[in-house]
Amino acid sequence: MSQQEERISYKKKMEAKLNDSSLKAGVKDAVPIILGYLPIGIAYGMLAVNKGLSPLQTTAMSIFVFAGSAQLVAIEMITAGAAVAAIIAMTFLVNLRHLLLSASLSLHLRNLPLYYYPFLGFLVTDESFAVAMSKLESKKKKQRYFFGLGFTAYLGWVFSSAAGAFLTEFINFGSGGALDFVLPAMFIVLLVMQISSRSEIIVAVFSGLLSLFFALTVEGSWNIILATVLAAFLGVYISGND
Amino acid sequence: MEMINFIIMIAGMVVVTFIPRVLPLSLLGNRELPEKVVLWLSFIPAAVLAALLAPSILLKEGSLYLSLENTALIAFFPTLFLAYKTKNIFYTVSGGLIFYLGLSLIF
Numbered sequence: 001m002s003q004q005e006e007r008i009s010y011k012k013k014m015e016a017k018l019n020d021s022s023l024k025a026g027v028k029d030a031v032p033i034i035l036g037y038l039p040i041g042i043a044y045g046m047l048a049v050n051k052g053l054s055p056l057q058t059t060a061m062s063i064f065v066f067a068g069s070a071q072l073v074a075i076e077m078i079t080a081g082a083a084v085a086a087i088i089a090m091t092f093l094v095n096l097r098h099l100l101l102s103a104s105l106s107l108h109l110r111n112l113p114l115y116y117y118p119f120l121g122f123l124v125t126d127e128s129f130a131v132a133m134s135k136l137e138s139k140k141k142k143q144r145y146f147f148g149l150g151f152t153a154y155l156g157w158v159f160s161s162a163a164g165a166f167l168t169e170f171i172n173f174g175s176g177g178a179l180d181f182v183l184p185a186m187f188i189v190l191l192v193m194q195i196s197s198r199s200e201i202i203v204a205v206f207s208g209l210l211s212l213f214f215a216l217t218v219e220g221s222w223n224i225i226l227a228t229v230l231a232a233f234l235g236v237y238i239s240g241n242d
Numbered sequence: 243m244e245m246i247n248f249i250i251m252i253a254g255m256v257v258v259t260f261i262p263r264v265l266p267l268s269l270l271g272n273r274e275l276p277e278k279v280v281l282w283l284s285f286i287p288a289a290v291l292a293a294l295l296a297p298s299i300l301l302k303e304g305s306l307y308l309s310l311e312n313t314a315l316i317a318f319f320p321t322l323f324l325a326y327k328t329k330n331i332f333y334t335v336s337g338g339l340i341f342y343l344g345l346s347l348i349f
Contacts, residue, residue: 029331031332032331032332032335035335036335052243053243053248057243057248060252061252061255064252064255064256065252065255065256065259066259067255067259070255070259074251074255078243084247084250084251084254085254087251087254087255088251088254088255088258089258091254091255091258091259092258092259092262095258095259095262095263096262097290098259098262098263099262099265099266100283100286100290101263101286101290102262102263102264102265102266102267103266103267103270103283103286104283104284104286104287105267106266106267106269106270106271107275107280107283107284109267109271110271110272111271111272112271114268114272117264117267117268117271118260118264118268120267121260121263121264121265121267121268122260122263122264124263124267126290126294129287129290130287130290130291131331133287134287180314181313181314181317181338181339181342182335182338182339183298184295184298184299184314184318184321184338185317185321185334185335185337185338185339185342186331186334186335187291187294187295187298188295188318188321188322188325188334188338189321189324189325189328189329189330189331189334189335190291190331191288191291191292191295191325192322192325192326192329193325193329193331194287194288194291195288199285200285200288203285203288203289203292204288204289204291204292205292206292207288207289207290207292207293207296208292208293208295208296209296210293211292211293211294211296211297212296212297212300212301212306215297215301215304216301216304216305216306223293223297224290224293224294227289227292227293228286228289228290228293231285231289231292231293232282232283232285232286232289233282235281235282235284235285235288235289236278236281236282236285239281
C-alpha cells in the first residue's frame with residue numbers, strides 16, 4: 001500500500017470511530033453532567049483564585065486531578081496552611097470511593113485490551129459512573145460510550161473551572177442559586193433509573209441515612225464510602241434471605 | 243503557595259486519584275468474579291447515589307437542615323415524582339430546576 005493510501009485508510013478508520021453511535025450517545029448523555037459541573041467548577045475556580053492560586057494553577061489542577069470534591073478540599077486545606085502530605089492523604093481518602101465505582105464498572109467494561117483501562121479509569125467520576133450504569137447495558141461498544149461520556153464531562157469540568165478562575169478578576173458571580181439543585185436532581189433521577197427491586201430501595205434508604213449519620217459524626221469526607229460499603233453488605237444480606 | 247510545593251502536591255494528588263480509579267478496572271476487567279462479589283457490586287450504584295444525594299439536600303454547613311426554607315429538600319419530592327414518571331435525565335433536571343426556582347420564589 002502506498003503511503004497516501006495508507007493515510008486515507010487511516011483517516012477513514014478514524015472517521016468511522018468518531019461516527020460511532022455509542023461514542024455519540026456518550027457525548028450526548030454528558031450534557032446534563034456538564035450543566036451540573038458548571039456551577040461547581042465556577043465556584044471551585046473562583047474559590048481557588050481567591051485563596052491565592054493563579055488561574056493557571058487552578059486550571060492545571062482540574063486538568064490533572066479531575067476530582068471536584070477533592071479539589072475543593074485541597075483548596076480549603078491550602079488556605080489553612082496544611083502540609084502537602086496531608087493534602088495528598090486527604091485527596092486519597094476523598095477519592096477512595098472510586099475504588100468501588102471502578103470495581104462496579106468492571107462488570108461492564110470487560111475483556112478489553114489492558115491499555116484501555118488507564119484512559120477509561122481516569123474518567124471515572126460519581127456522575128459518569130451513575131449515568132453509565134443506567135445506560136451501558138443497551139450499548140454495543142460500551143468502552144466507546146463510556147469514553148464519549150467521560151471525556152465530554154472532563155472537558156466540561158476543565159472548562160468551567162477555568163471560566164471561574166479566569167473570570168474571577170472581572171466578575172463576582174456570587175452563589176449558584178437554582179444551579180445548586182442540578183446535581184441533586186441528577187442524583188434523584190439516576191437513583192430512580194437504577195432501582196429495579198425492593199432490596200435496592202431498602203439499600204438506597206439505608207445508605208442515605210448512614211451517609212447523613214457519618215457526615216454528622218465523622219470528620220473528613222468518610223460518609224460516602226462508609227455508607228456505600230455498609231449498605232451494599234445489607235443488600236447482599238437481604239437478597240440472601242429472600 | 244510556592245511553585246515547587248504546588249507541583250509536588252499536584253503530582254501526589256494525581257497518583258492517589260488515578261490508582262483507585264484504574265486499578266479495579268484493570269485487575270477485575272479480565273477475570274470472573276465470585277457470585278457474592280458481583281451481587282455486592284450490583285448494590286453499589288444505588289448505595290453511592292443515595293449516599294451522595296442525602297447530604298446534598300439535607301445538610302447545610304455541616305448540620306441537619308430540616309425546614310420549609312430548605313428549598314432543595316422541598317423540591318426533592320416533586321422532582322422524585324417526575325423522575326419516577328419520566329425516567330429521563332433531561333426532563334427531570336429541567337423540571338427540578340423549575341420546581342426549585344418556583345419554590346424559592348414562594349418561600
